[in-house]
Amino acid sequence: xxxxxxxxxxxxxxxxxxxxxxxxxxxxxxxxxxxxxxxxxxxxxxxxxxxxxxxxxxxxxxxxxxxxxxxxxxxxxxxxxxxxxxxxxxxxxxxxxxxxxxxxxxxxxxxxxxxxxxxxxxxxxxxxxxxxxxxxxxxxxxxxxxxxxxxxxxxxxxxxxxxxxxxxxxxxxxxxxxxxxxxxxxxxxxxxxxxxxxxxxxxxxxxxxxxxxxxxxxxxxxxxxx
Numbered sequence: 174x175x176x177x178x179x180x181x182x183x184x185x186x187x188x189x190x191x192x193x194x195x196x197x198x199x200x201x202x203x204x205x206x207x208x209x210x211x212x213x214x215x216x217x218x219x220x221x222x223x224x225x226x227x228x229x230x231x232x233x234x235x236x237x238x239x240x241x242x243x244x245x246x247x248x249x250x251x252x253x254x255x256x257x258x259x260x261x262x263x264x265x266x267x268x269x270x271x272x273x274x275x276x277x278x279x280x281x282x283x284x285x286x287x288x289x290x291x292x293x294x295x296x297x298x299x300x301x302x303x304x305x306x307x308x309x310x311x312x313x314x315x316x317x318x319x320x321x322x323x324x325x326x327x328x329x330x331x332x333x334x335x336x337x338x339x340x341x342x343x344x345x346x347x348x349x350x351x352x353x354x355x356x357x358x359x360x361x362x363x364x365x366x367x368x369x370x371x372x373x374x375x376x377x378x379x380x381x382x383x384x385x386x387x388x389x390x391x392x393x394x395x396x397x398x399x
Contacts, residue, residue: 174199174200174248174250174251174252175198175199175200175250175251175252175254175267176199176200176202176246176250176252176253176254177195177198177199177200177201177202177253177254177256178202178242178243178245178246178253178254178255178256179191179192179195179201179202179203179204179242179255179256179257179258180203180204180206180238180239180242180257180258181203181204181205181206181208181258182205182206182207182208182229182231182258183208184208184258184259184378185208185210186376186378187258187259187260187261187376187377187378188203188210188258188259189215189216190261190376191256191258191259191260191261191376192212192216192217192222193215193216193217193218194218194261194262195220195254195256195262196216196217196218196219196220196221196222197218197219197220198220198267199220199250199254199267200220200221200222200223200246200250201220201221201222201223202222202223202242202245202246203222203223203224203225204225204226204227204238204241204242204245205224205225205226205227206227206229206230206231206238207226207227207228207229207230211224211226212224223245223246225241225245227241232348234335235336235348235349235350236333236334236335236336236348236349236350236353237335239318239333239350240332240333243327249324250324251323252267252270252271252274252321252322252323253321253322253323253324253326253327254267254270254287254320254321255318255319255320255321255322256319256373257318257319259375259376259378260288260319260373260374260375260376261373261374261375261376262372262373263371263372263373263374263399266287266372266373269368269372270285270287270321270368270372271321273285273309273310273366273368273369274321276309276310277310277366279364281362281363281364282363282364282365282366283322283323283325283326283329283358283363283364283365284316284320284321284322284326284354284358284363284365284366285310285320285321285322285365285366285367285368286313286315286316286317286319286320286365286366286367286368287319287320287321287367287368287371287372287373288317288319288371288372288373288397289367289368289369289370289371289397289398290371290393290394290395290396290397290398291393291394291396291397291398292392292393292394292396293393293394294398297315298313298315298355299315299351299352299355299356300314300315300355300356300359302314302315302359304367309369310366310367310368310369311366311367311369312364312365312366312367313365313366313367314355314359314364314365315351315352315355315359315365316351316354316355316365316367317351318350318351319373326358329357329358329361329363330354330357330358333350333353333354334353336348336349336350336353337349370397370398370399371397371398371399373397374397374399375395375397
């Protein structure tokens with residue numbers, strides 16, 4: 174059983190395309206952060222979409238949005254995928270992700286990042302750990318909000334606290350959620366990996382970031398390594 178976790182805000186076209194694709198493979202849990210569009214039957218292919226709306230929380234309260242999203246599934250799944258609403262998967266992405274996961278012979282593995290961009294090739298991120306390359310995956314010790322995991326990752330993280338970042342001083346700072354997840358797991362001795370190539374590609378809507386409007390279309394983070 175596969176579970177997909179998606180937050181969405183003001184991206185009706187890309188969210189529709191993503192959810193339509195994901196429902197071919199498993200259950201989708203979609204949390205709408207204050208957008209005006211809603212799910213209808215045309216979004217659903219094979220598996221159901223579990224849908225929740227909330228008042229807009231934005232970057233400042235993104236931790237609460239993620240906490241609410243992670244609490245939506247009421248049963249246990251074999252694998253969980255967190256996917257941004259402006260992405261689309263490559264062909265056979267579920268099979269490729271699970272095959273990569275199974276190749277990682279590590280009892281302390283806890284997360285597999287499934288998006289790999291040109292902006293962060295070979296670079297440490299948040300945990301200051303220099304990535305280590307293996308034939309079929311890499312050890313990064315960080316993850317962003319596009320990953321695959323087992324339920325134990327959510328159990329280990331628990332509730333994500335509100336970030337203490339000051340966006341008034343520096344609006345270009347991230348939400349702090351990915352950094353918190355990465356540093357918390359790394360400090361507790363868990364290992365975070367990444368696929369060798371990206372299993373997701375940005376849709377055109379990704380080039381106009383809702384949380385980071387300063388980011389340009391040609392930002393390397395928008396260029397997946399395929």
